[in-house]
Amino acid sequence: MRKLLSDFFADHPYIRVVGTARNGMDAIKKIQMLKPDIVTMDIEMPLMNGLEALKIIMKDHPLPVIMLSSATQSGAKSTFEAMDAGAVDFIPKPSGAISLDLKDIKSDIIRIVENAATVHVSKLTKKREPIDEKINISKNLLGDQKTVKPLNDSNVKTQMITSSTQKSWHTNAKKIVLIGTSTGGPRALQEVIPYLPQDMKAPVIIVQHMPMGFTKSLANRLDQLSKIRVKEAEQGDILQNGVAYIAPGGYHLRLRKVAKTYAIELDNVEPPNGGHRPSVDIMFDSVSQFNDLDKIAVIMTGMGSDGTKGLQALKRNGNVKAIAESANTSVVYGMPKAAYATGLVDEVADLHDISKIIMKYLT
Template sequence: IMLSSLTQRGADAAMKALYLGAVDFISKPSGAMEINNTANEIIRKIKIAAATRHRLKKQVVQPIAQRIKPIKTTVNAKDALGNLVLIGTSTGGPRALHEVIPKLPGELEAADLVVQHMPSGFTRSLAERLDRLSALRVKEAKNGEPILRGCVYIAPGDFHLKVKRLGDLSNPRLRVNLTQDPLVSGHRPSVDAMIDSVVKEFWSKIVTVIMTGMGQDGAKGTDWVKNKGGKVIAEDSSTCIVYGMPRAVIETGNADRVLPLQNIANAITKMVL
């Protein structure tokens, strides 16, 4: 578990540590009022780390620089939206995202929306790191920007990632709608909040992926995805750092595929065809 400052350098170091095997990080308290909250957070995350230690030993990950060649693509505003891939994850998520997103092809016929439970100040560093390694363009979502095929939008910390539709259902165009509405399923950003917004505004193909994390955020949302004819992938317990969110999805009966982390990118690619 890493204790990180809210500076850009601190955020970059935290993202690197998470990729290399750290279970989680805690942002340094900014004042005396936050010390008690931070102490409780440290205790909670130590307990999580203790429960997941055996999983970390099983995972051997090659350095990204040796495994994936960075590719740059240019996305123009005229590109059609295509389909949507919704990804939700929490504890262990940055490492999982490093395994999935760089494996997605640059010509993927979809836009990708990602909710990673993470405090404000760290998601931009995560997006920048993934962008350097991916054929898709990866960025921290900005309010009001168009959602385009070939782009991955990561929810900023402390903001729900929602969408607004422009045009009619036969030719949907979506824009990012960031809100600080109350917590949903105990989180902001919330996977359930993202899914709820998408299924109300978007009627083309939706693929939802729920990966490692504690709790049940996203499980309720997969009910809505299935009701709209979408597909659901849940990460298998064998590769989860914390088998909470995927298990909750599997228990609903909504998972079309239950896959180890290394097989998820290929499944996404096939499902959006």
């Protein structure tokens, strides 16, 4: 495995492999000695596993770490624990613990490592104070949840932007919250979704770039942390207020109207869009056709520009408020930057303010 990964970068123009380690203990020693810019590390290792080593690395020698993980239930759980501990991204192994067919995902591995080279380590270690109890979330942030009070805008540090396409915002219209994110997204979602109140008057649809086998674990993890319900989207799900639906890895997510309600359509036949399936652009574009819904579109951390074309489609139809995560908190300021460049973003906000802004437009 170490030889395979090293060979992938033998001819790379600017990435050089400076060393390999047999286990977590060896990794910590080599990092102290070699001072690398990026580390790839398997979760499953002898003597000291990757998760234990990662916690020491992020405490003593913080740097971008990419985890290799098996796409199993326990592997997915360990992956999210690693991302909580500061890992920047992960690579799912194609065929279990010993994946000698890593060459099948060589291009993905190289891309992920290249992305990690752009990450600021400080953004991997900043976290909001933990939530003690789910029951207190909406009370702490939004007042008594039965009578949610409007937020004081002075408490939300954002950049307000006047958009030429901005239309009147109807407080009583049906609304939907749309979120797109990629690298750094699981950690970012944990800073937004748990701070939404149970009685929010809108459903939430989330597209997180993530392969099959991991989105269900992400949904379960967010559900445990959140006041609202969070689930992996299923074919035919009818949207309900106060429920967040995460597009499953390997499937595009669209909406279709069913009488006065909306149902989820999943598609694993259409090819990836811009290398992504699910795609934020495809989800945004699908929802843009429903003019009777006011949309709150949120684009957070991630490499590339997925979501930008979809945002343009949303803004052409109906009422839309667009929020982009700021460069201050984005692990990778790619997707939010591309969205901002369109001139269609209404507010640019640090991560910890995004839930407040969403609720400002819902209340």
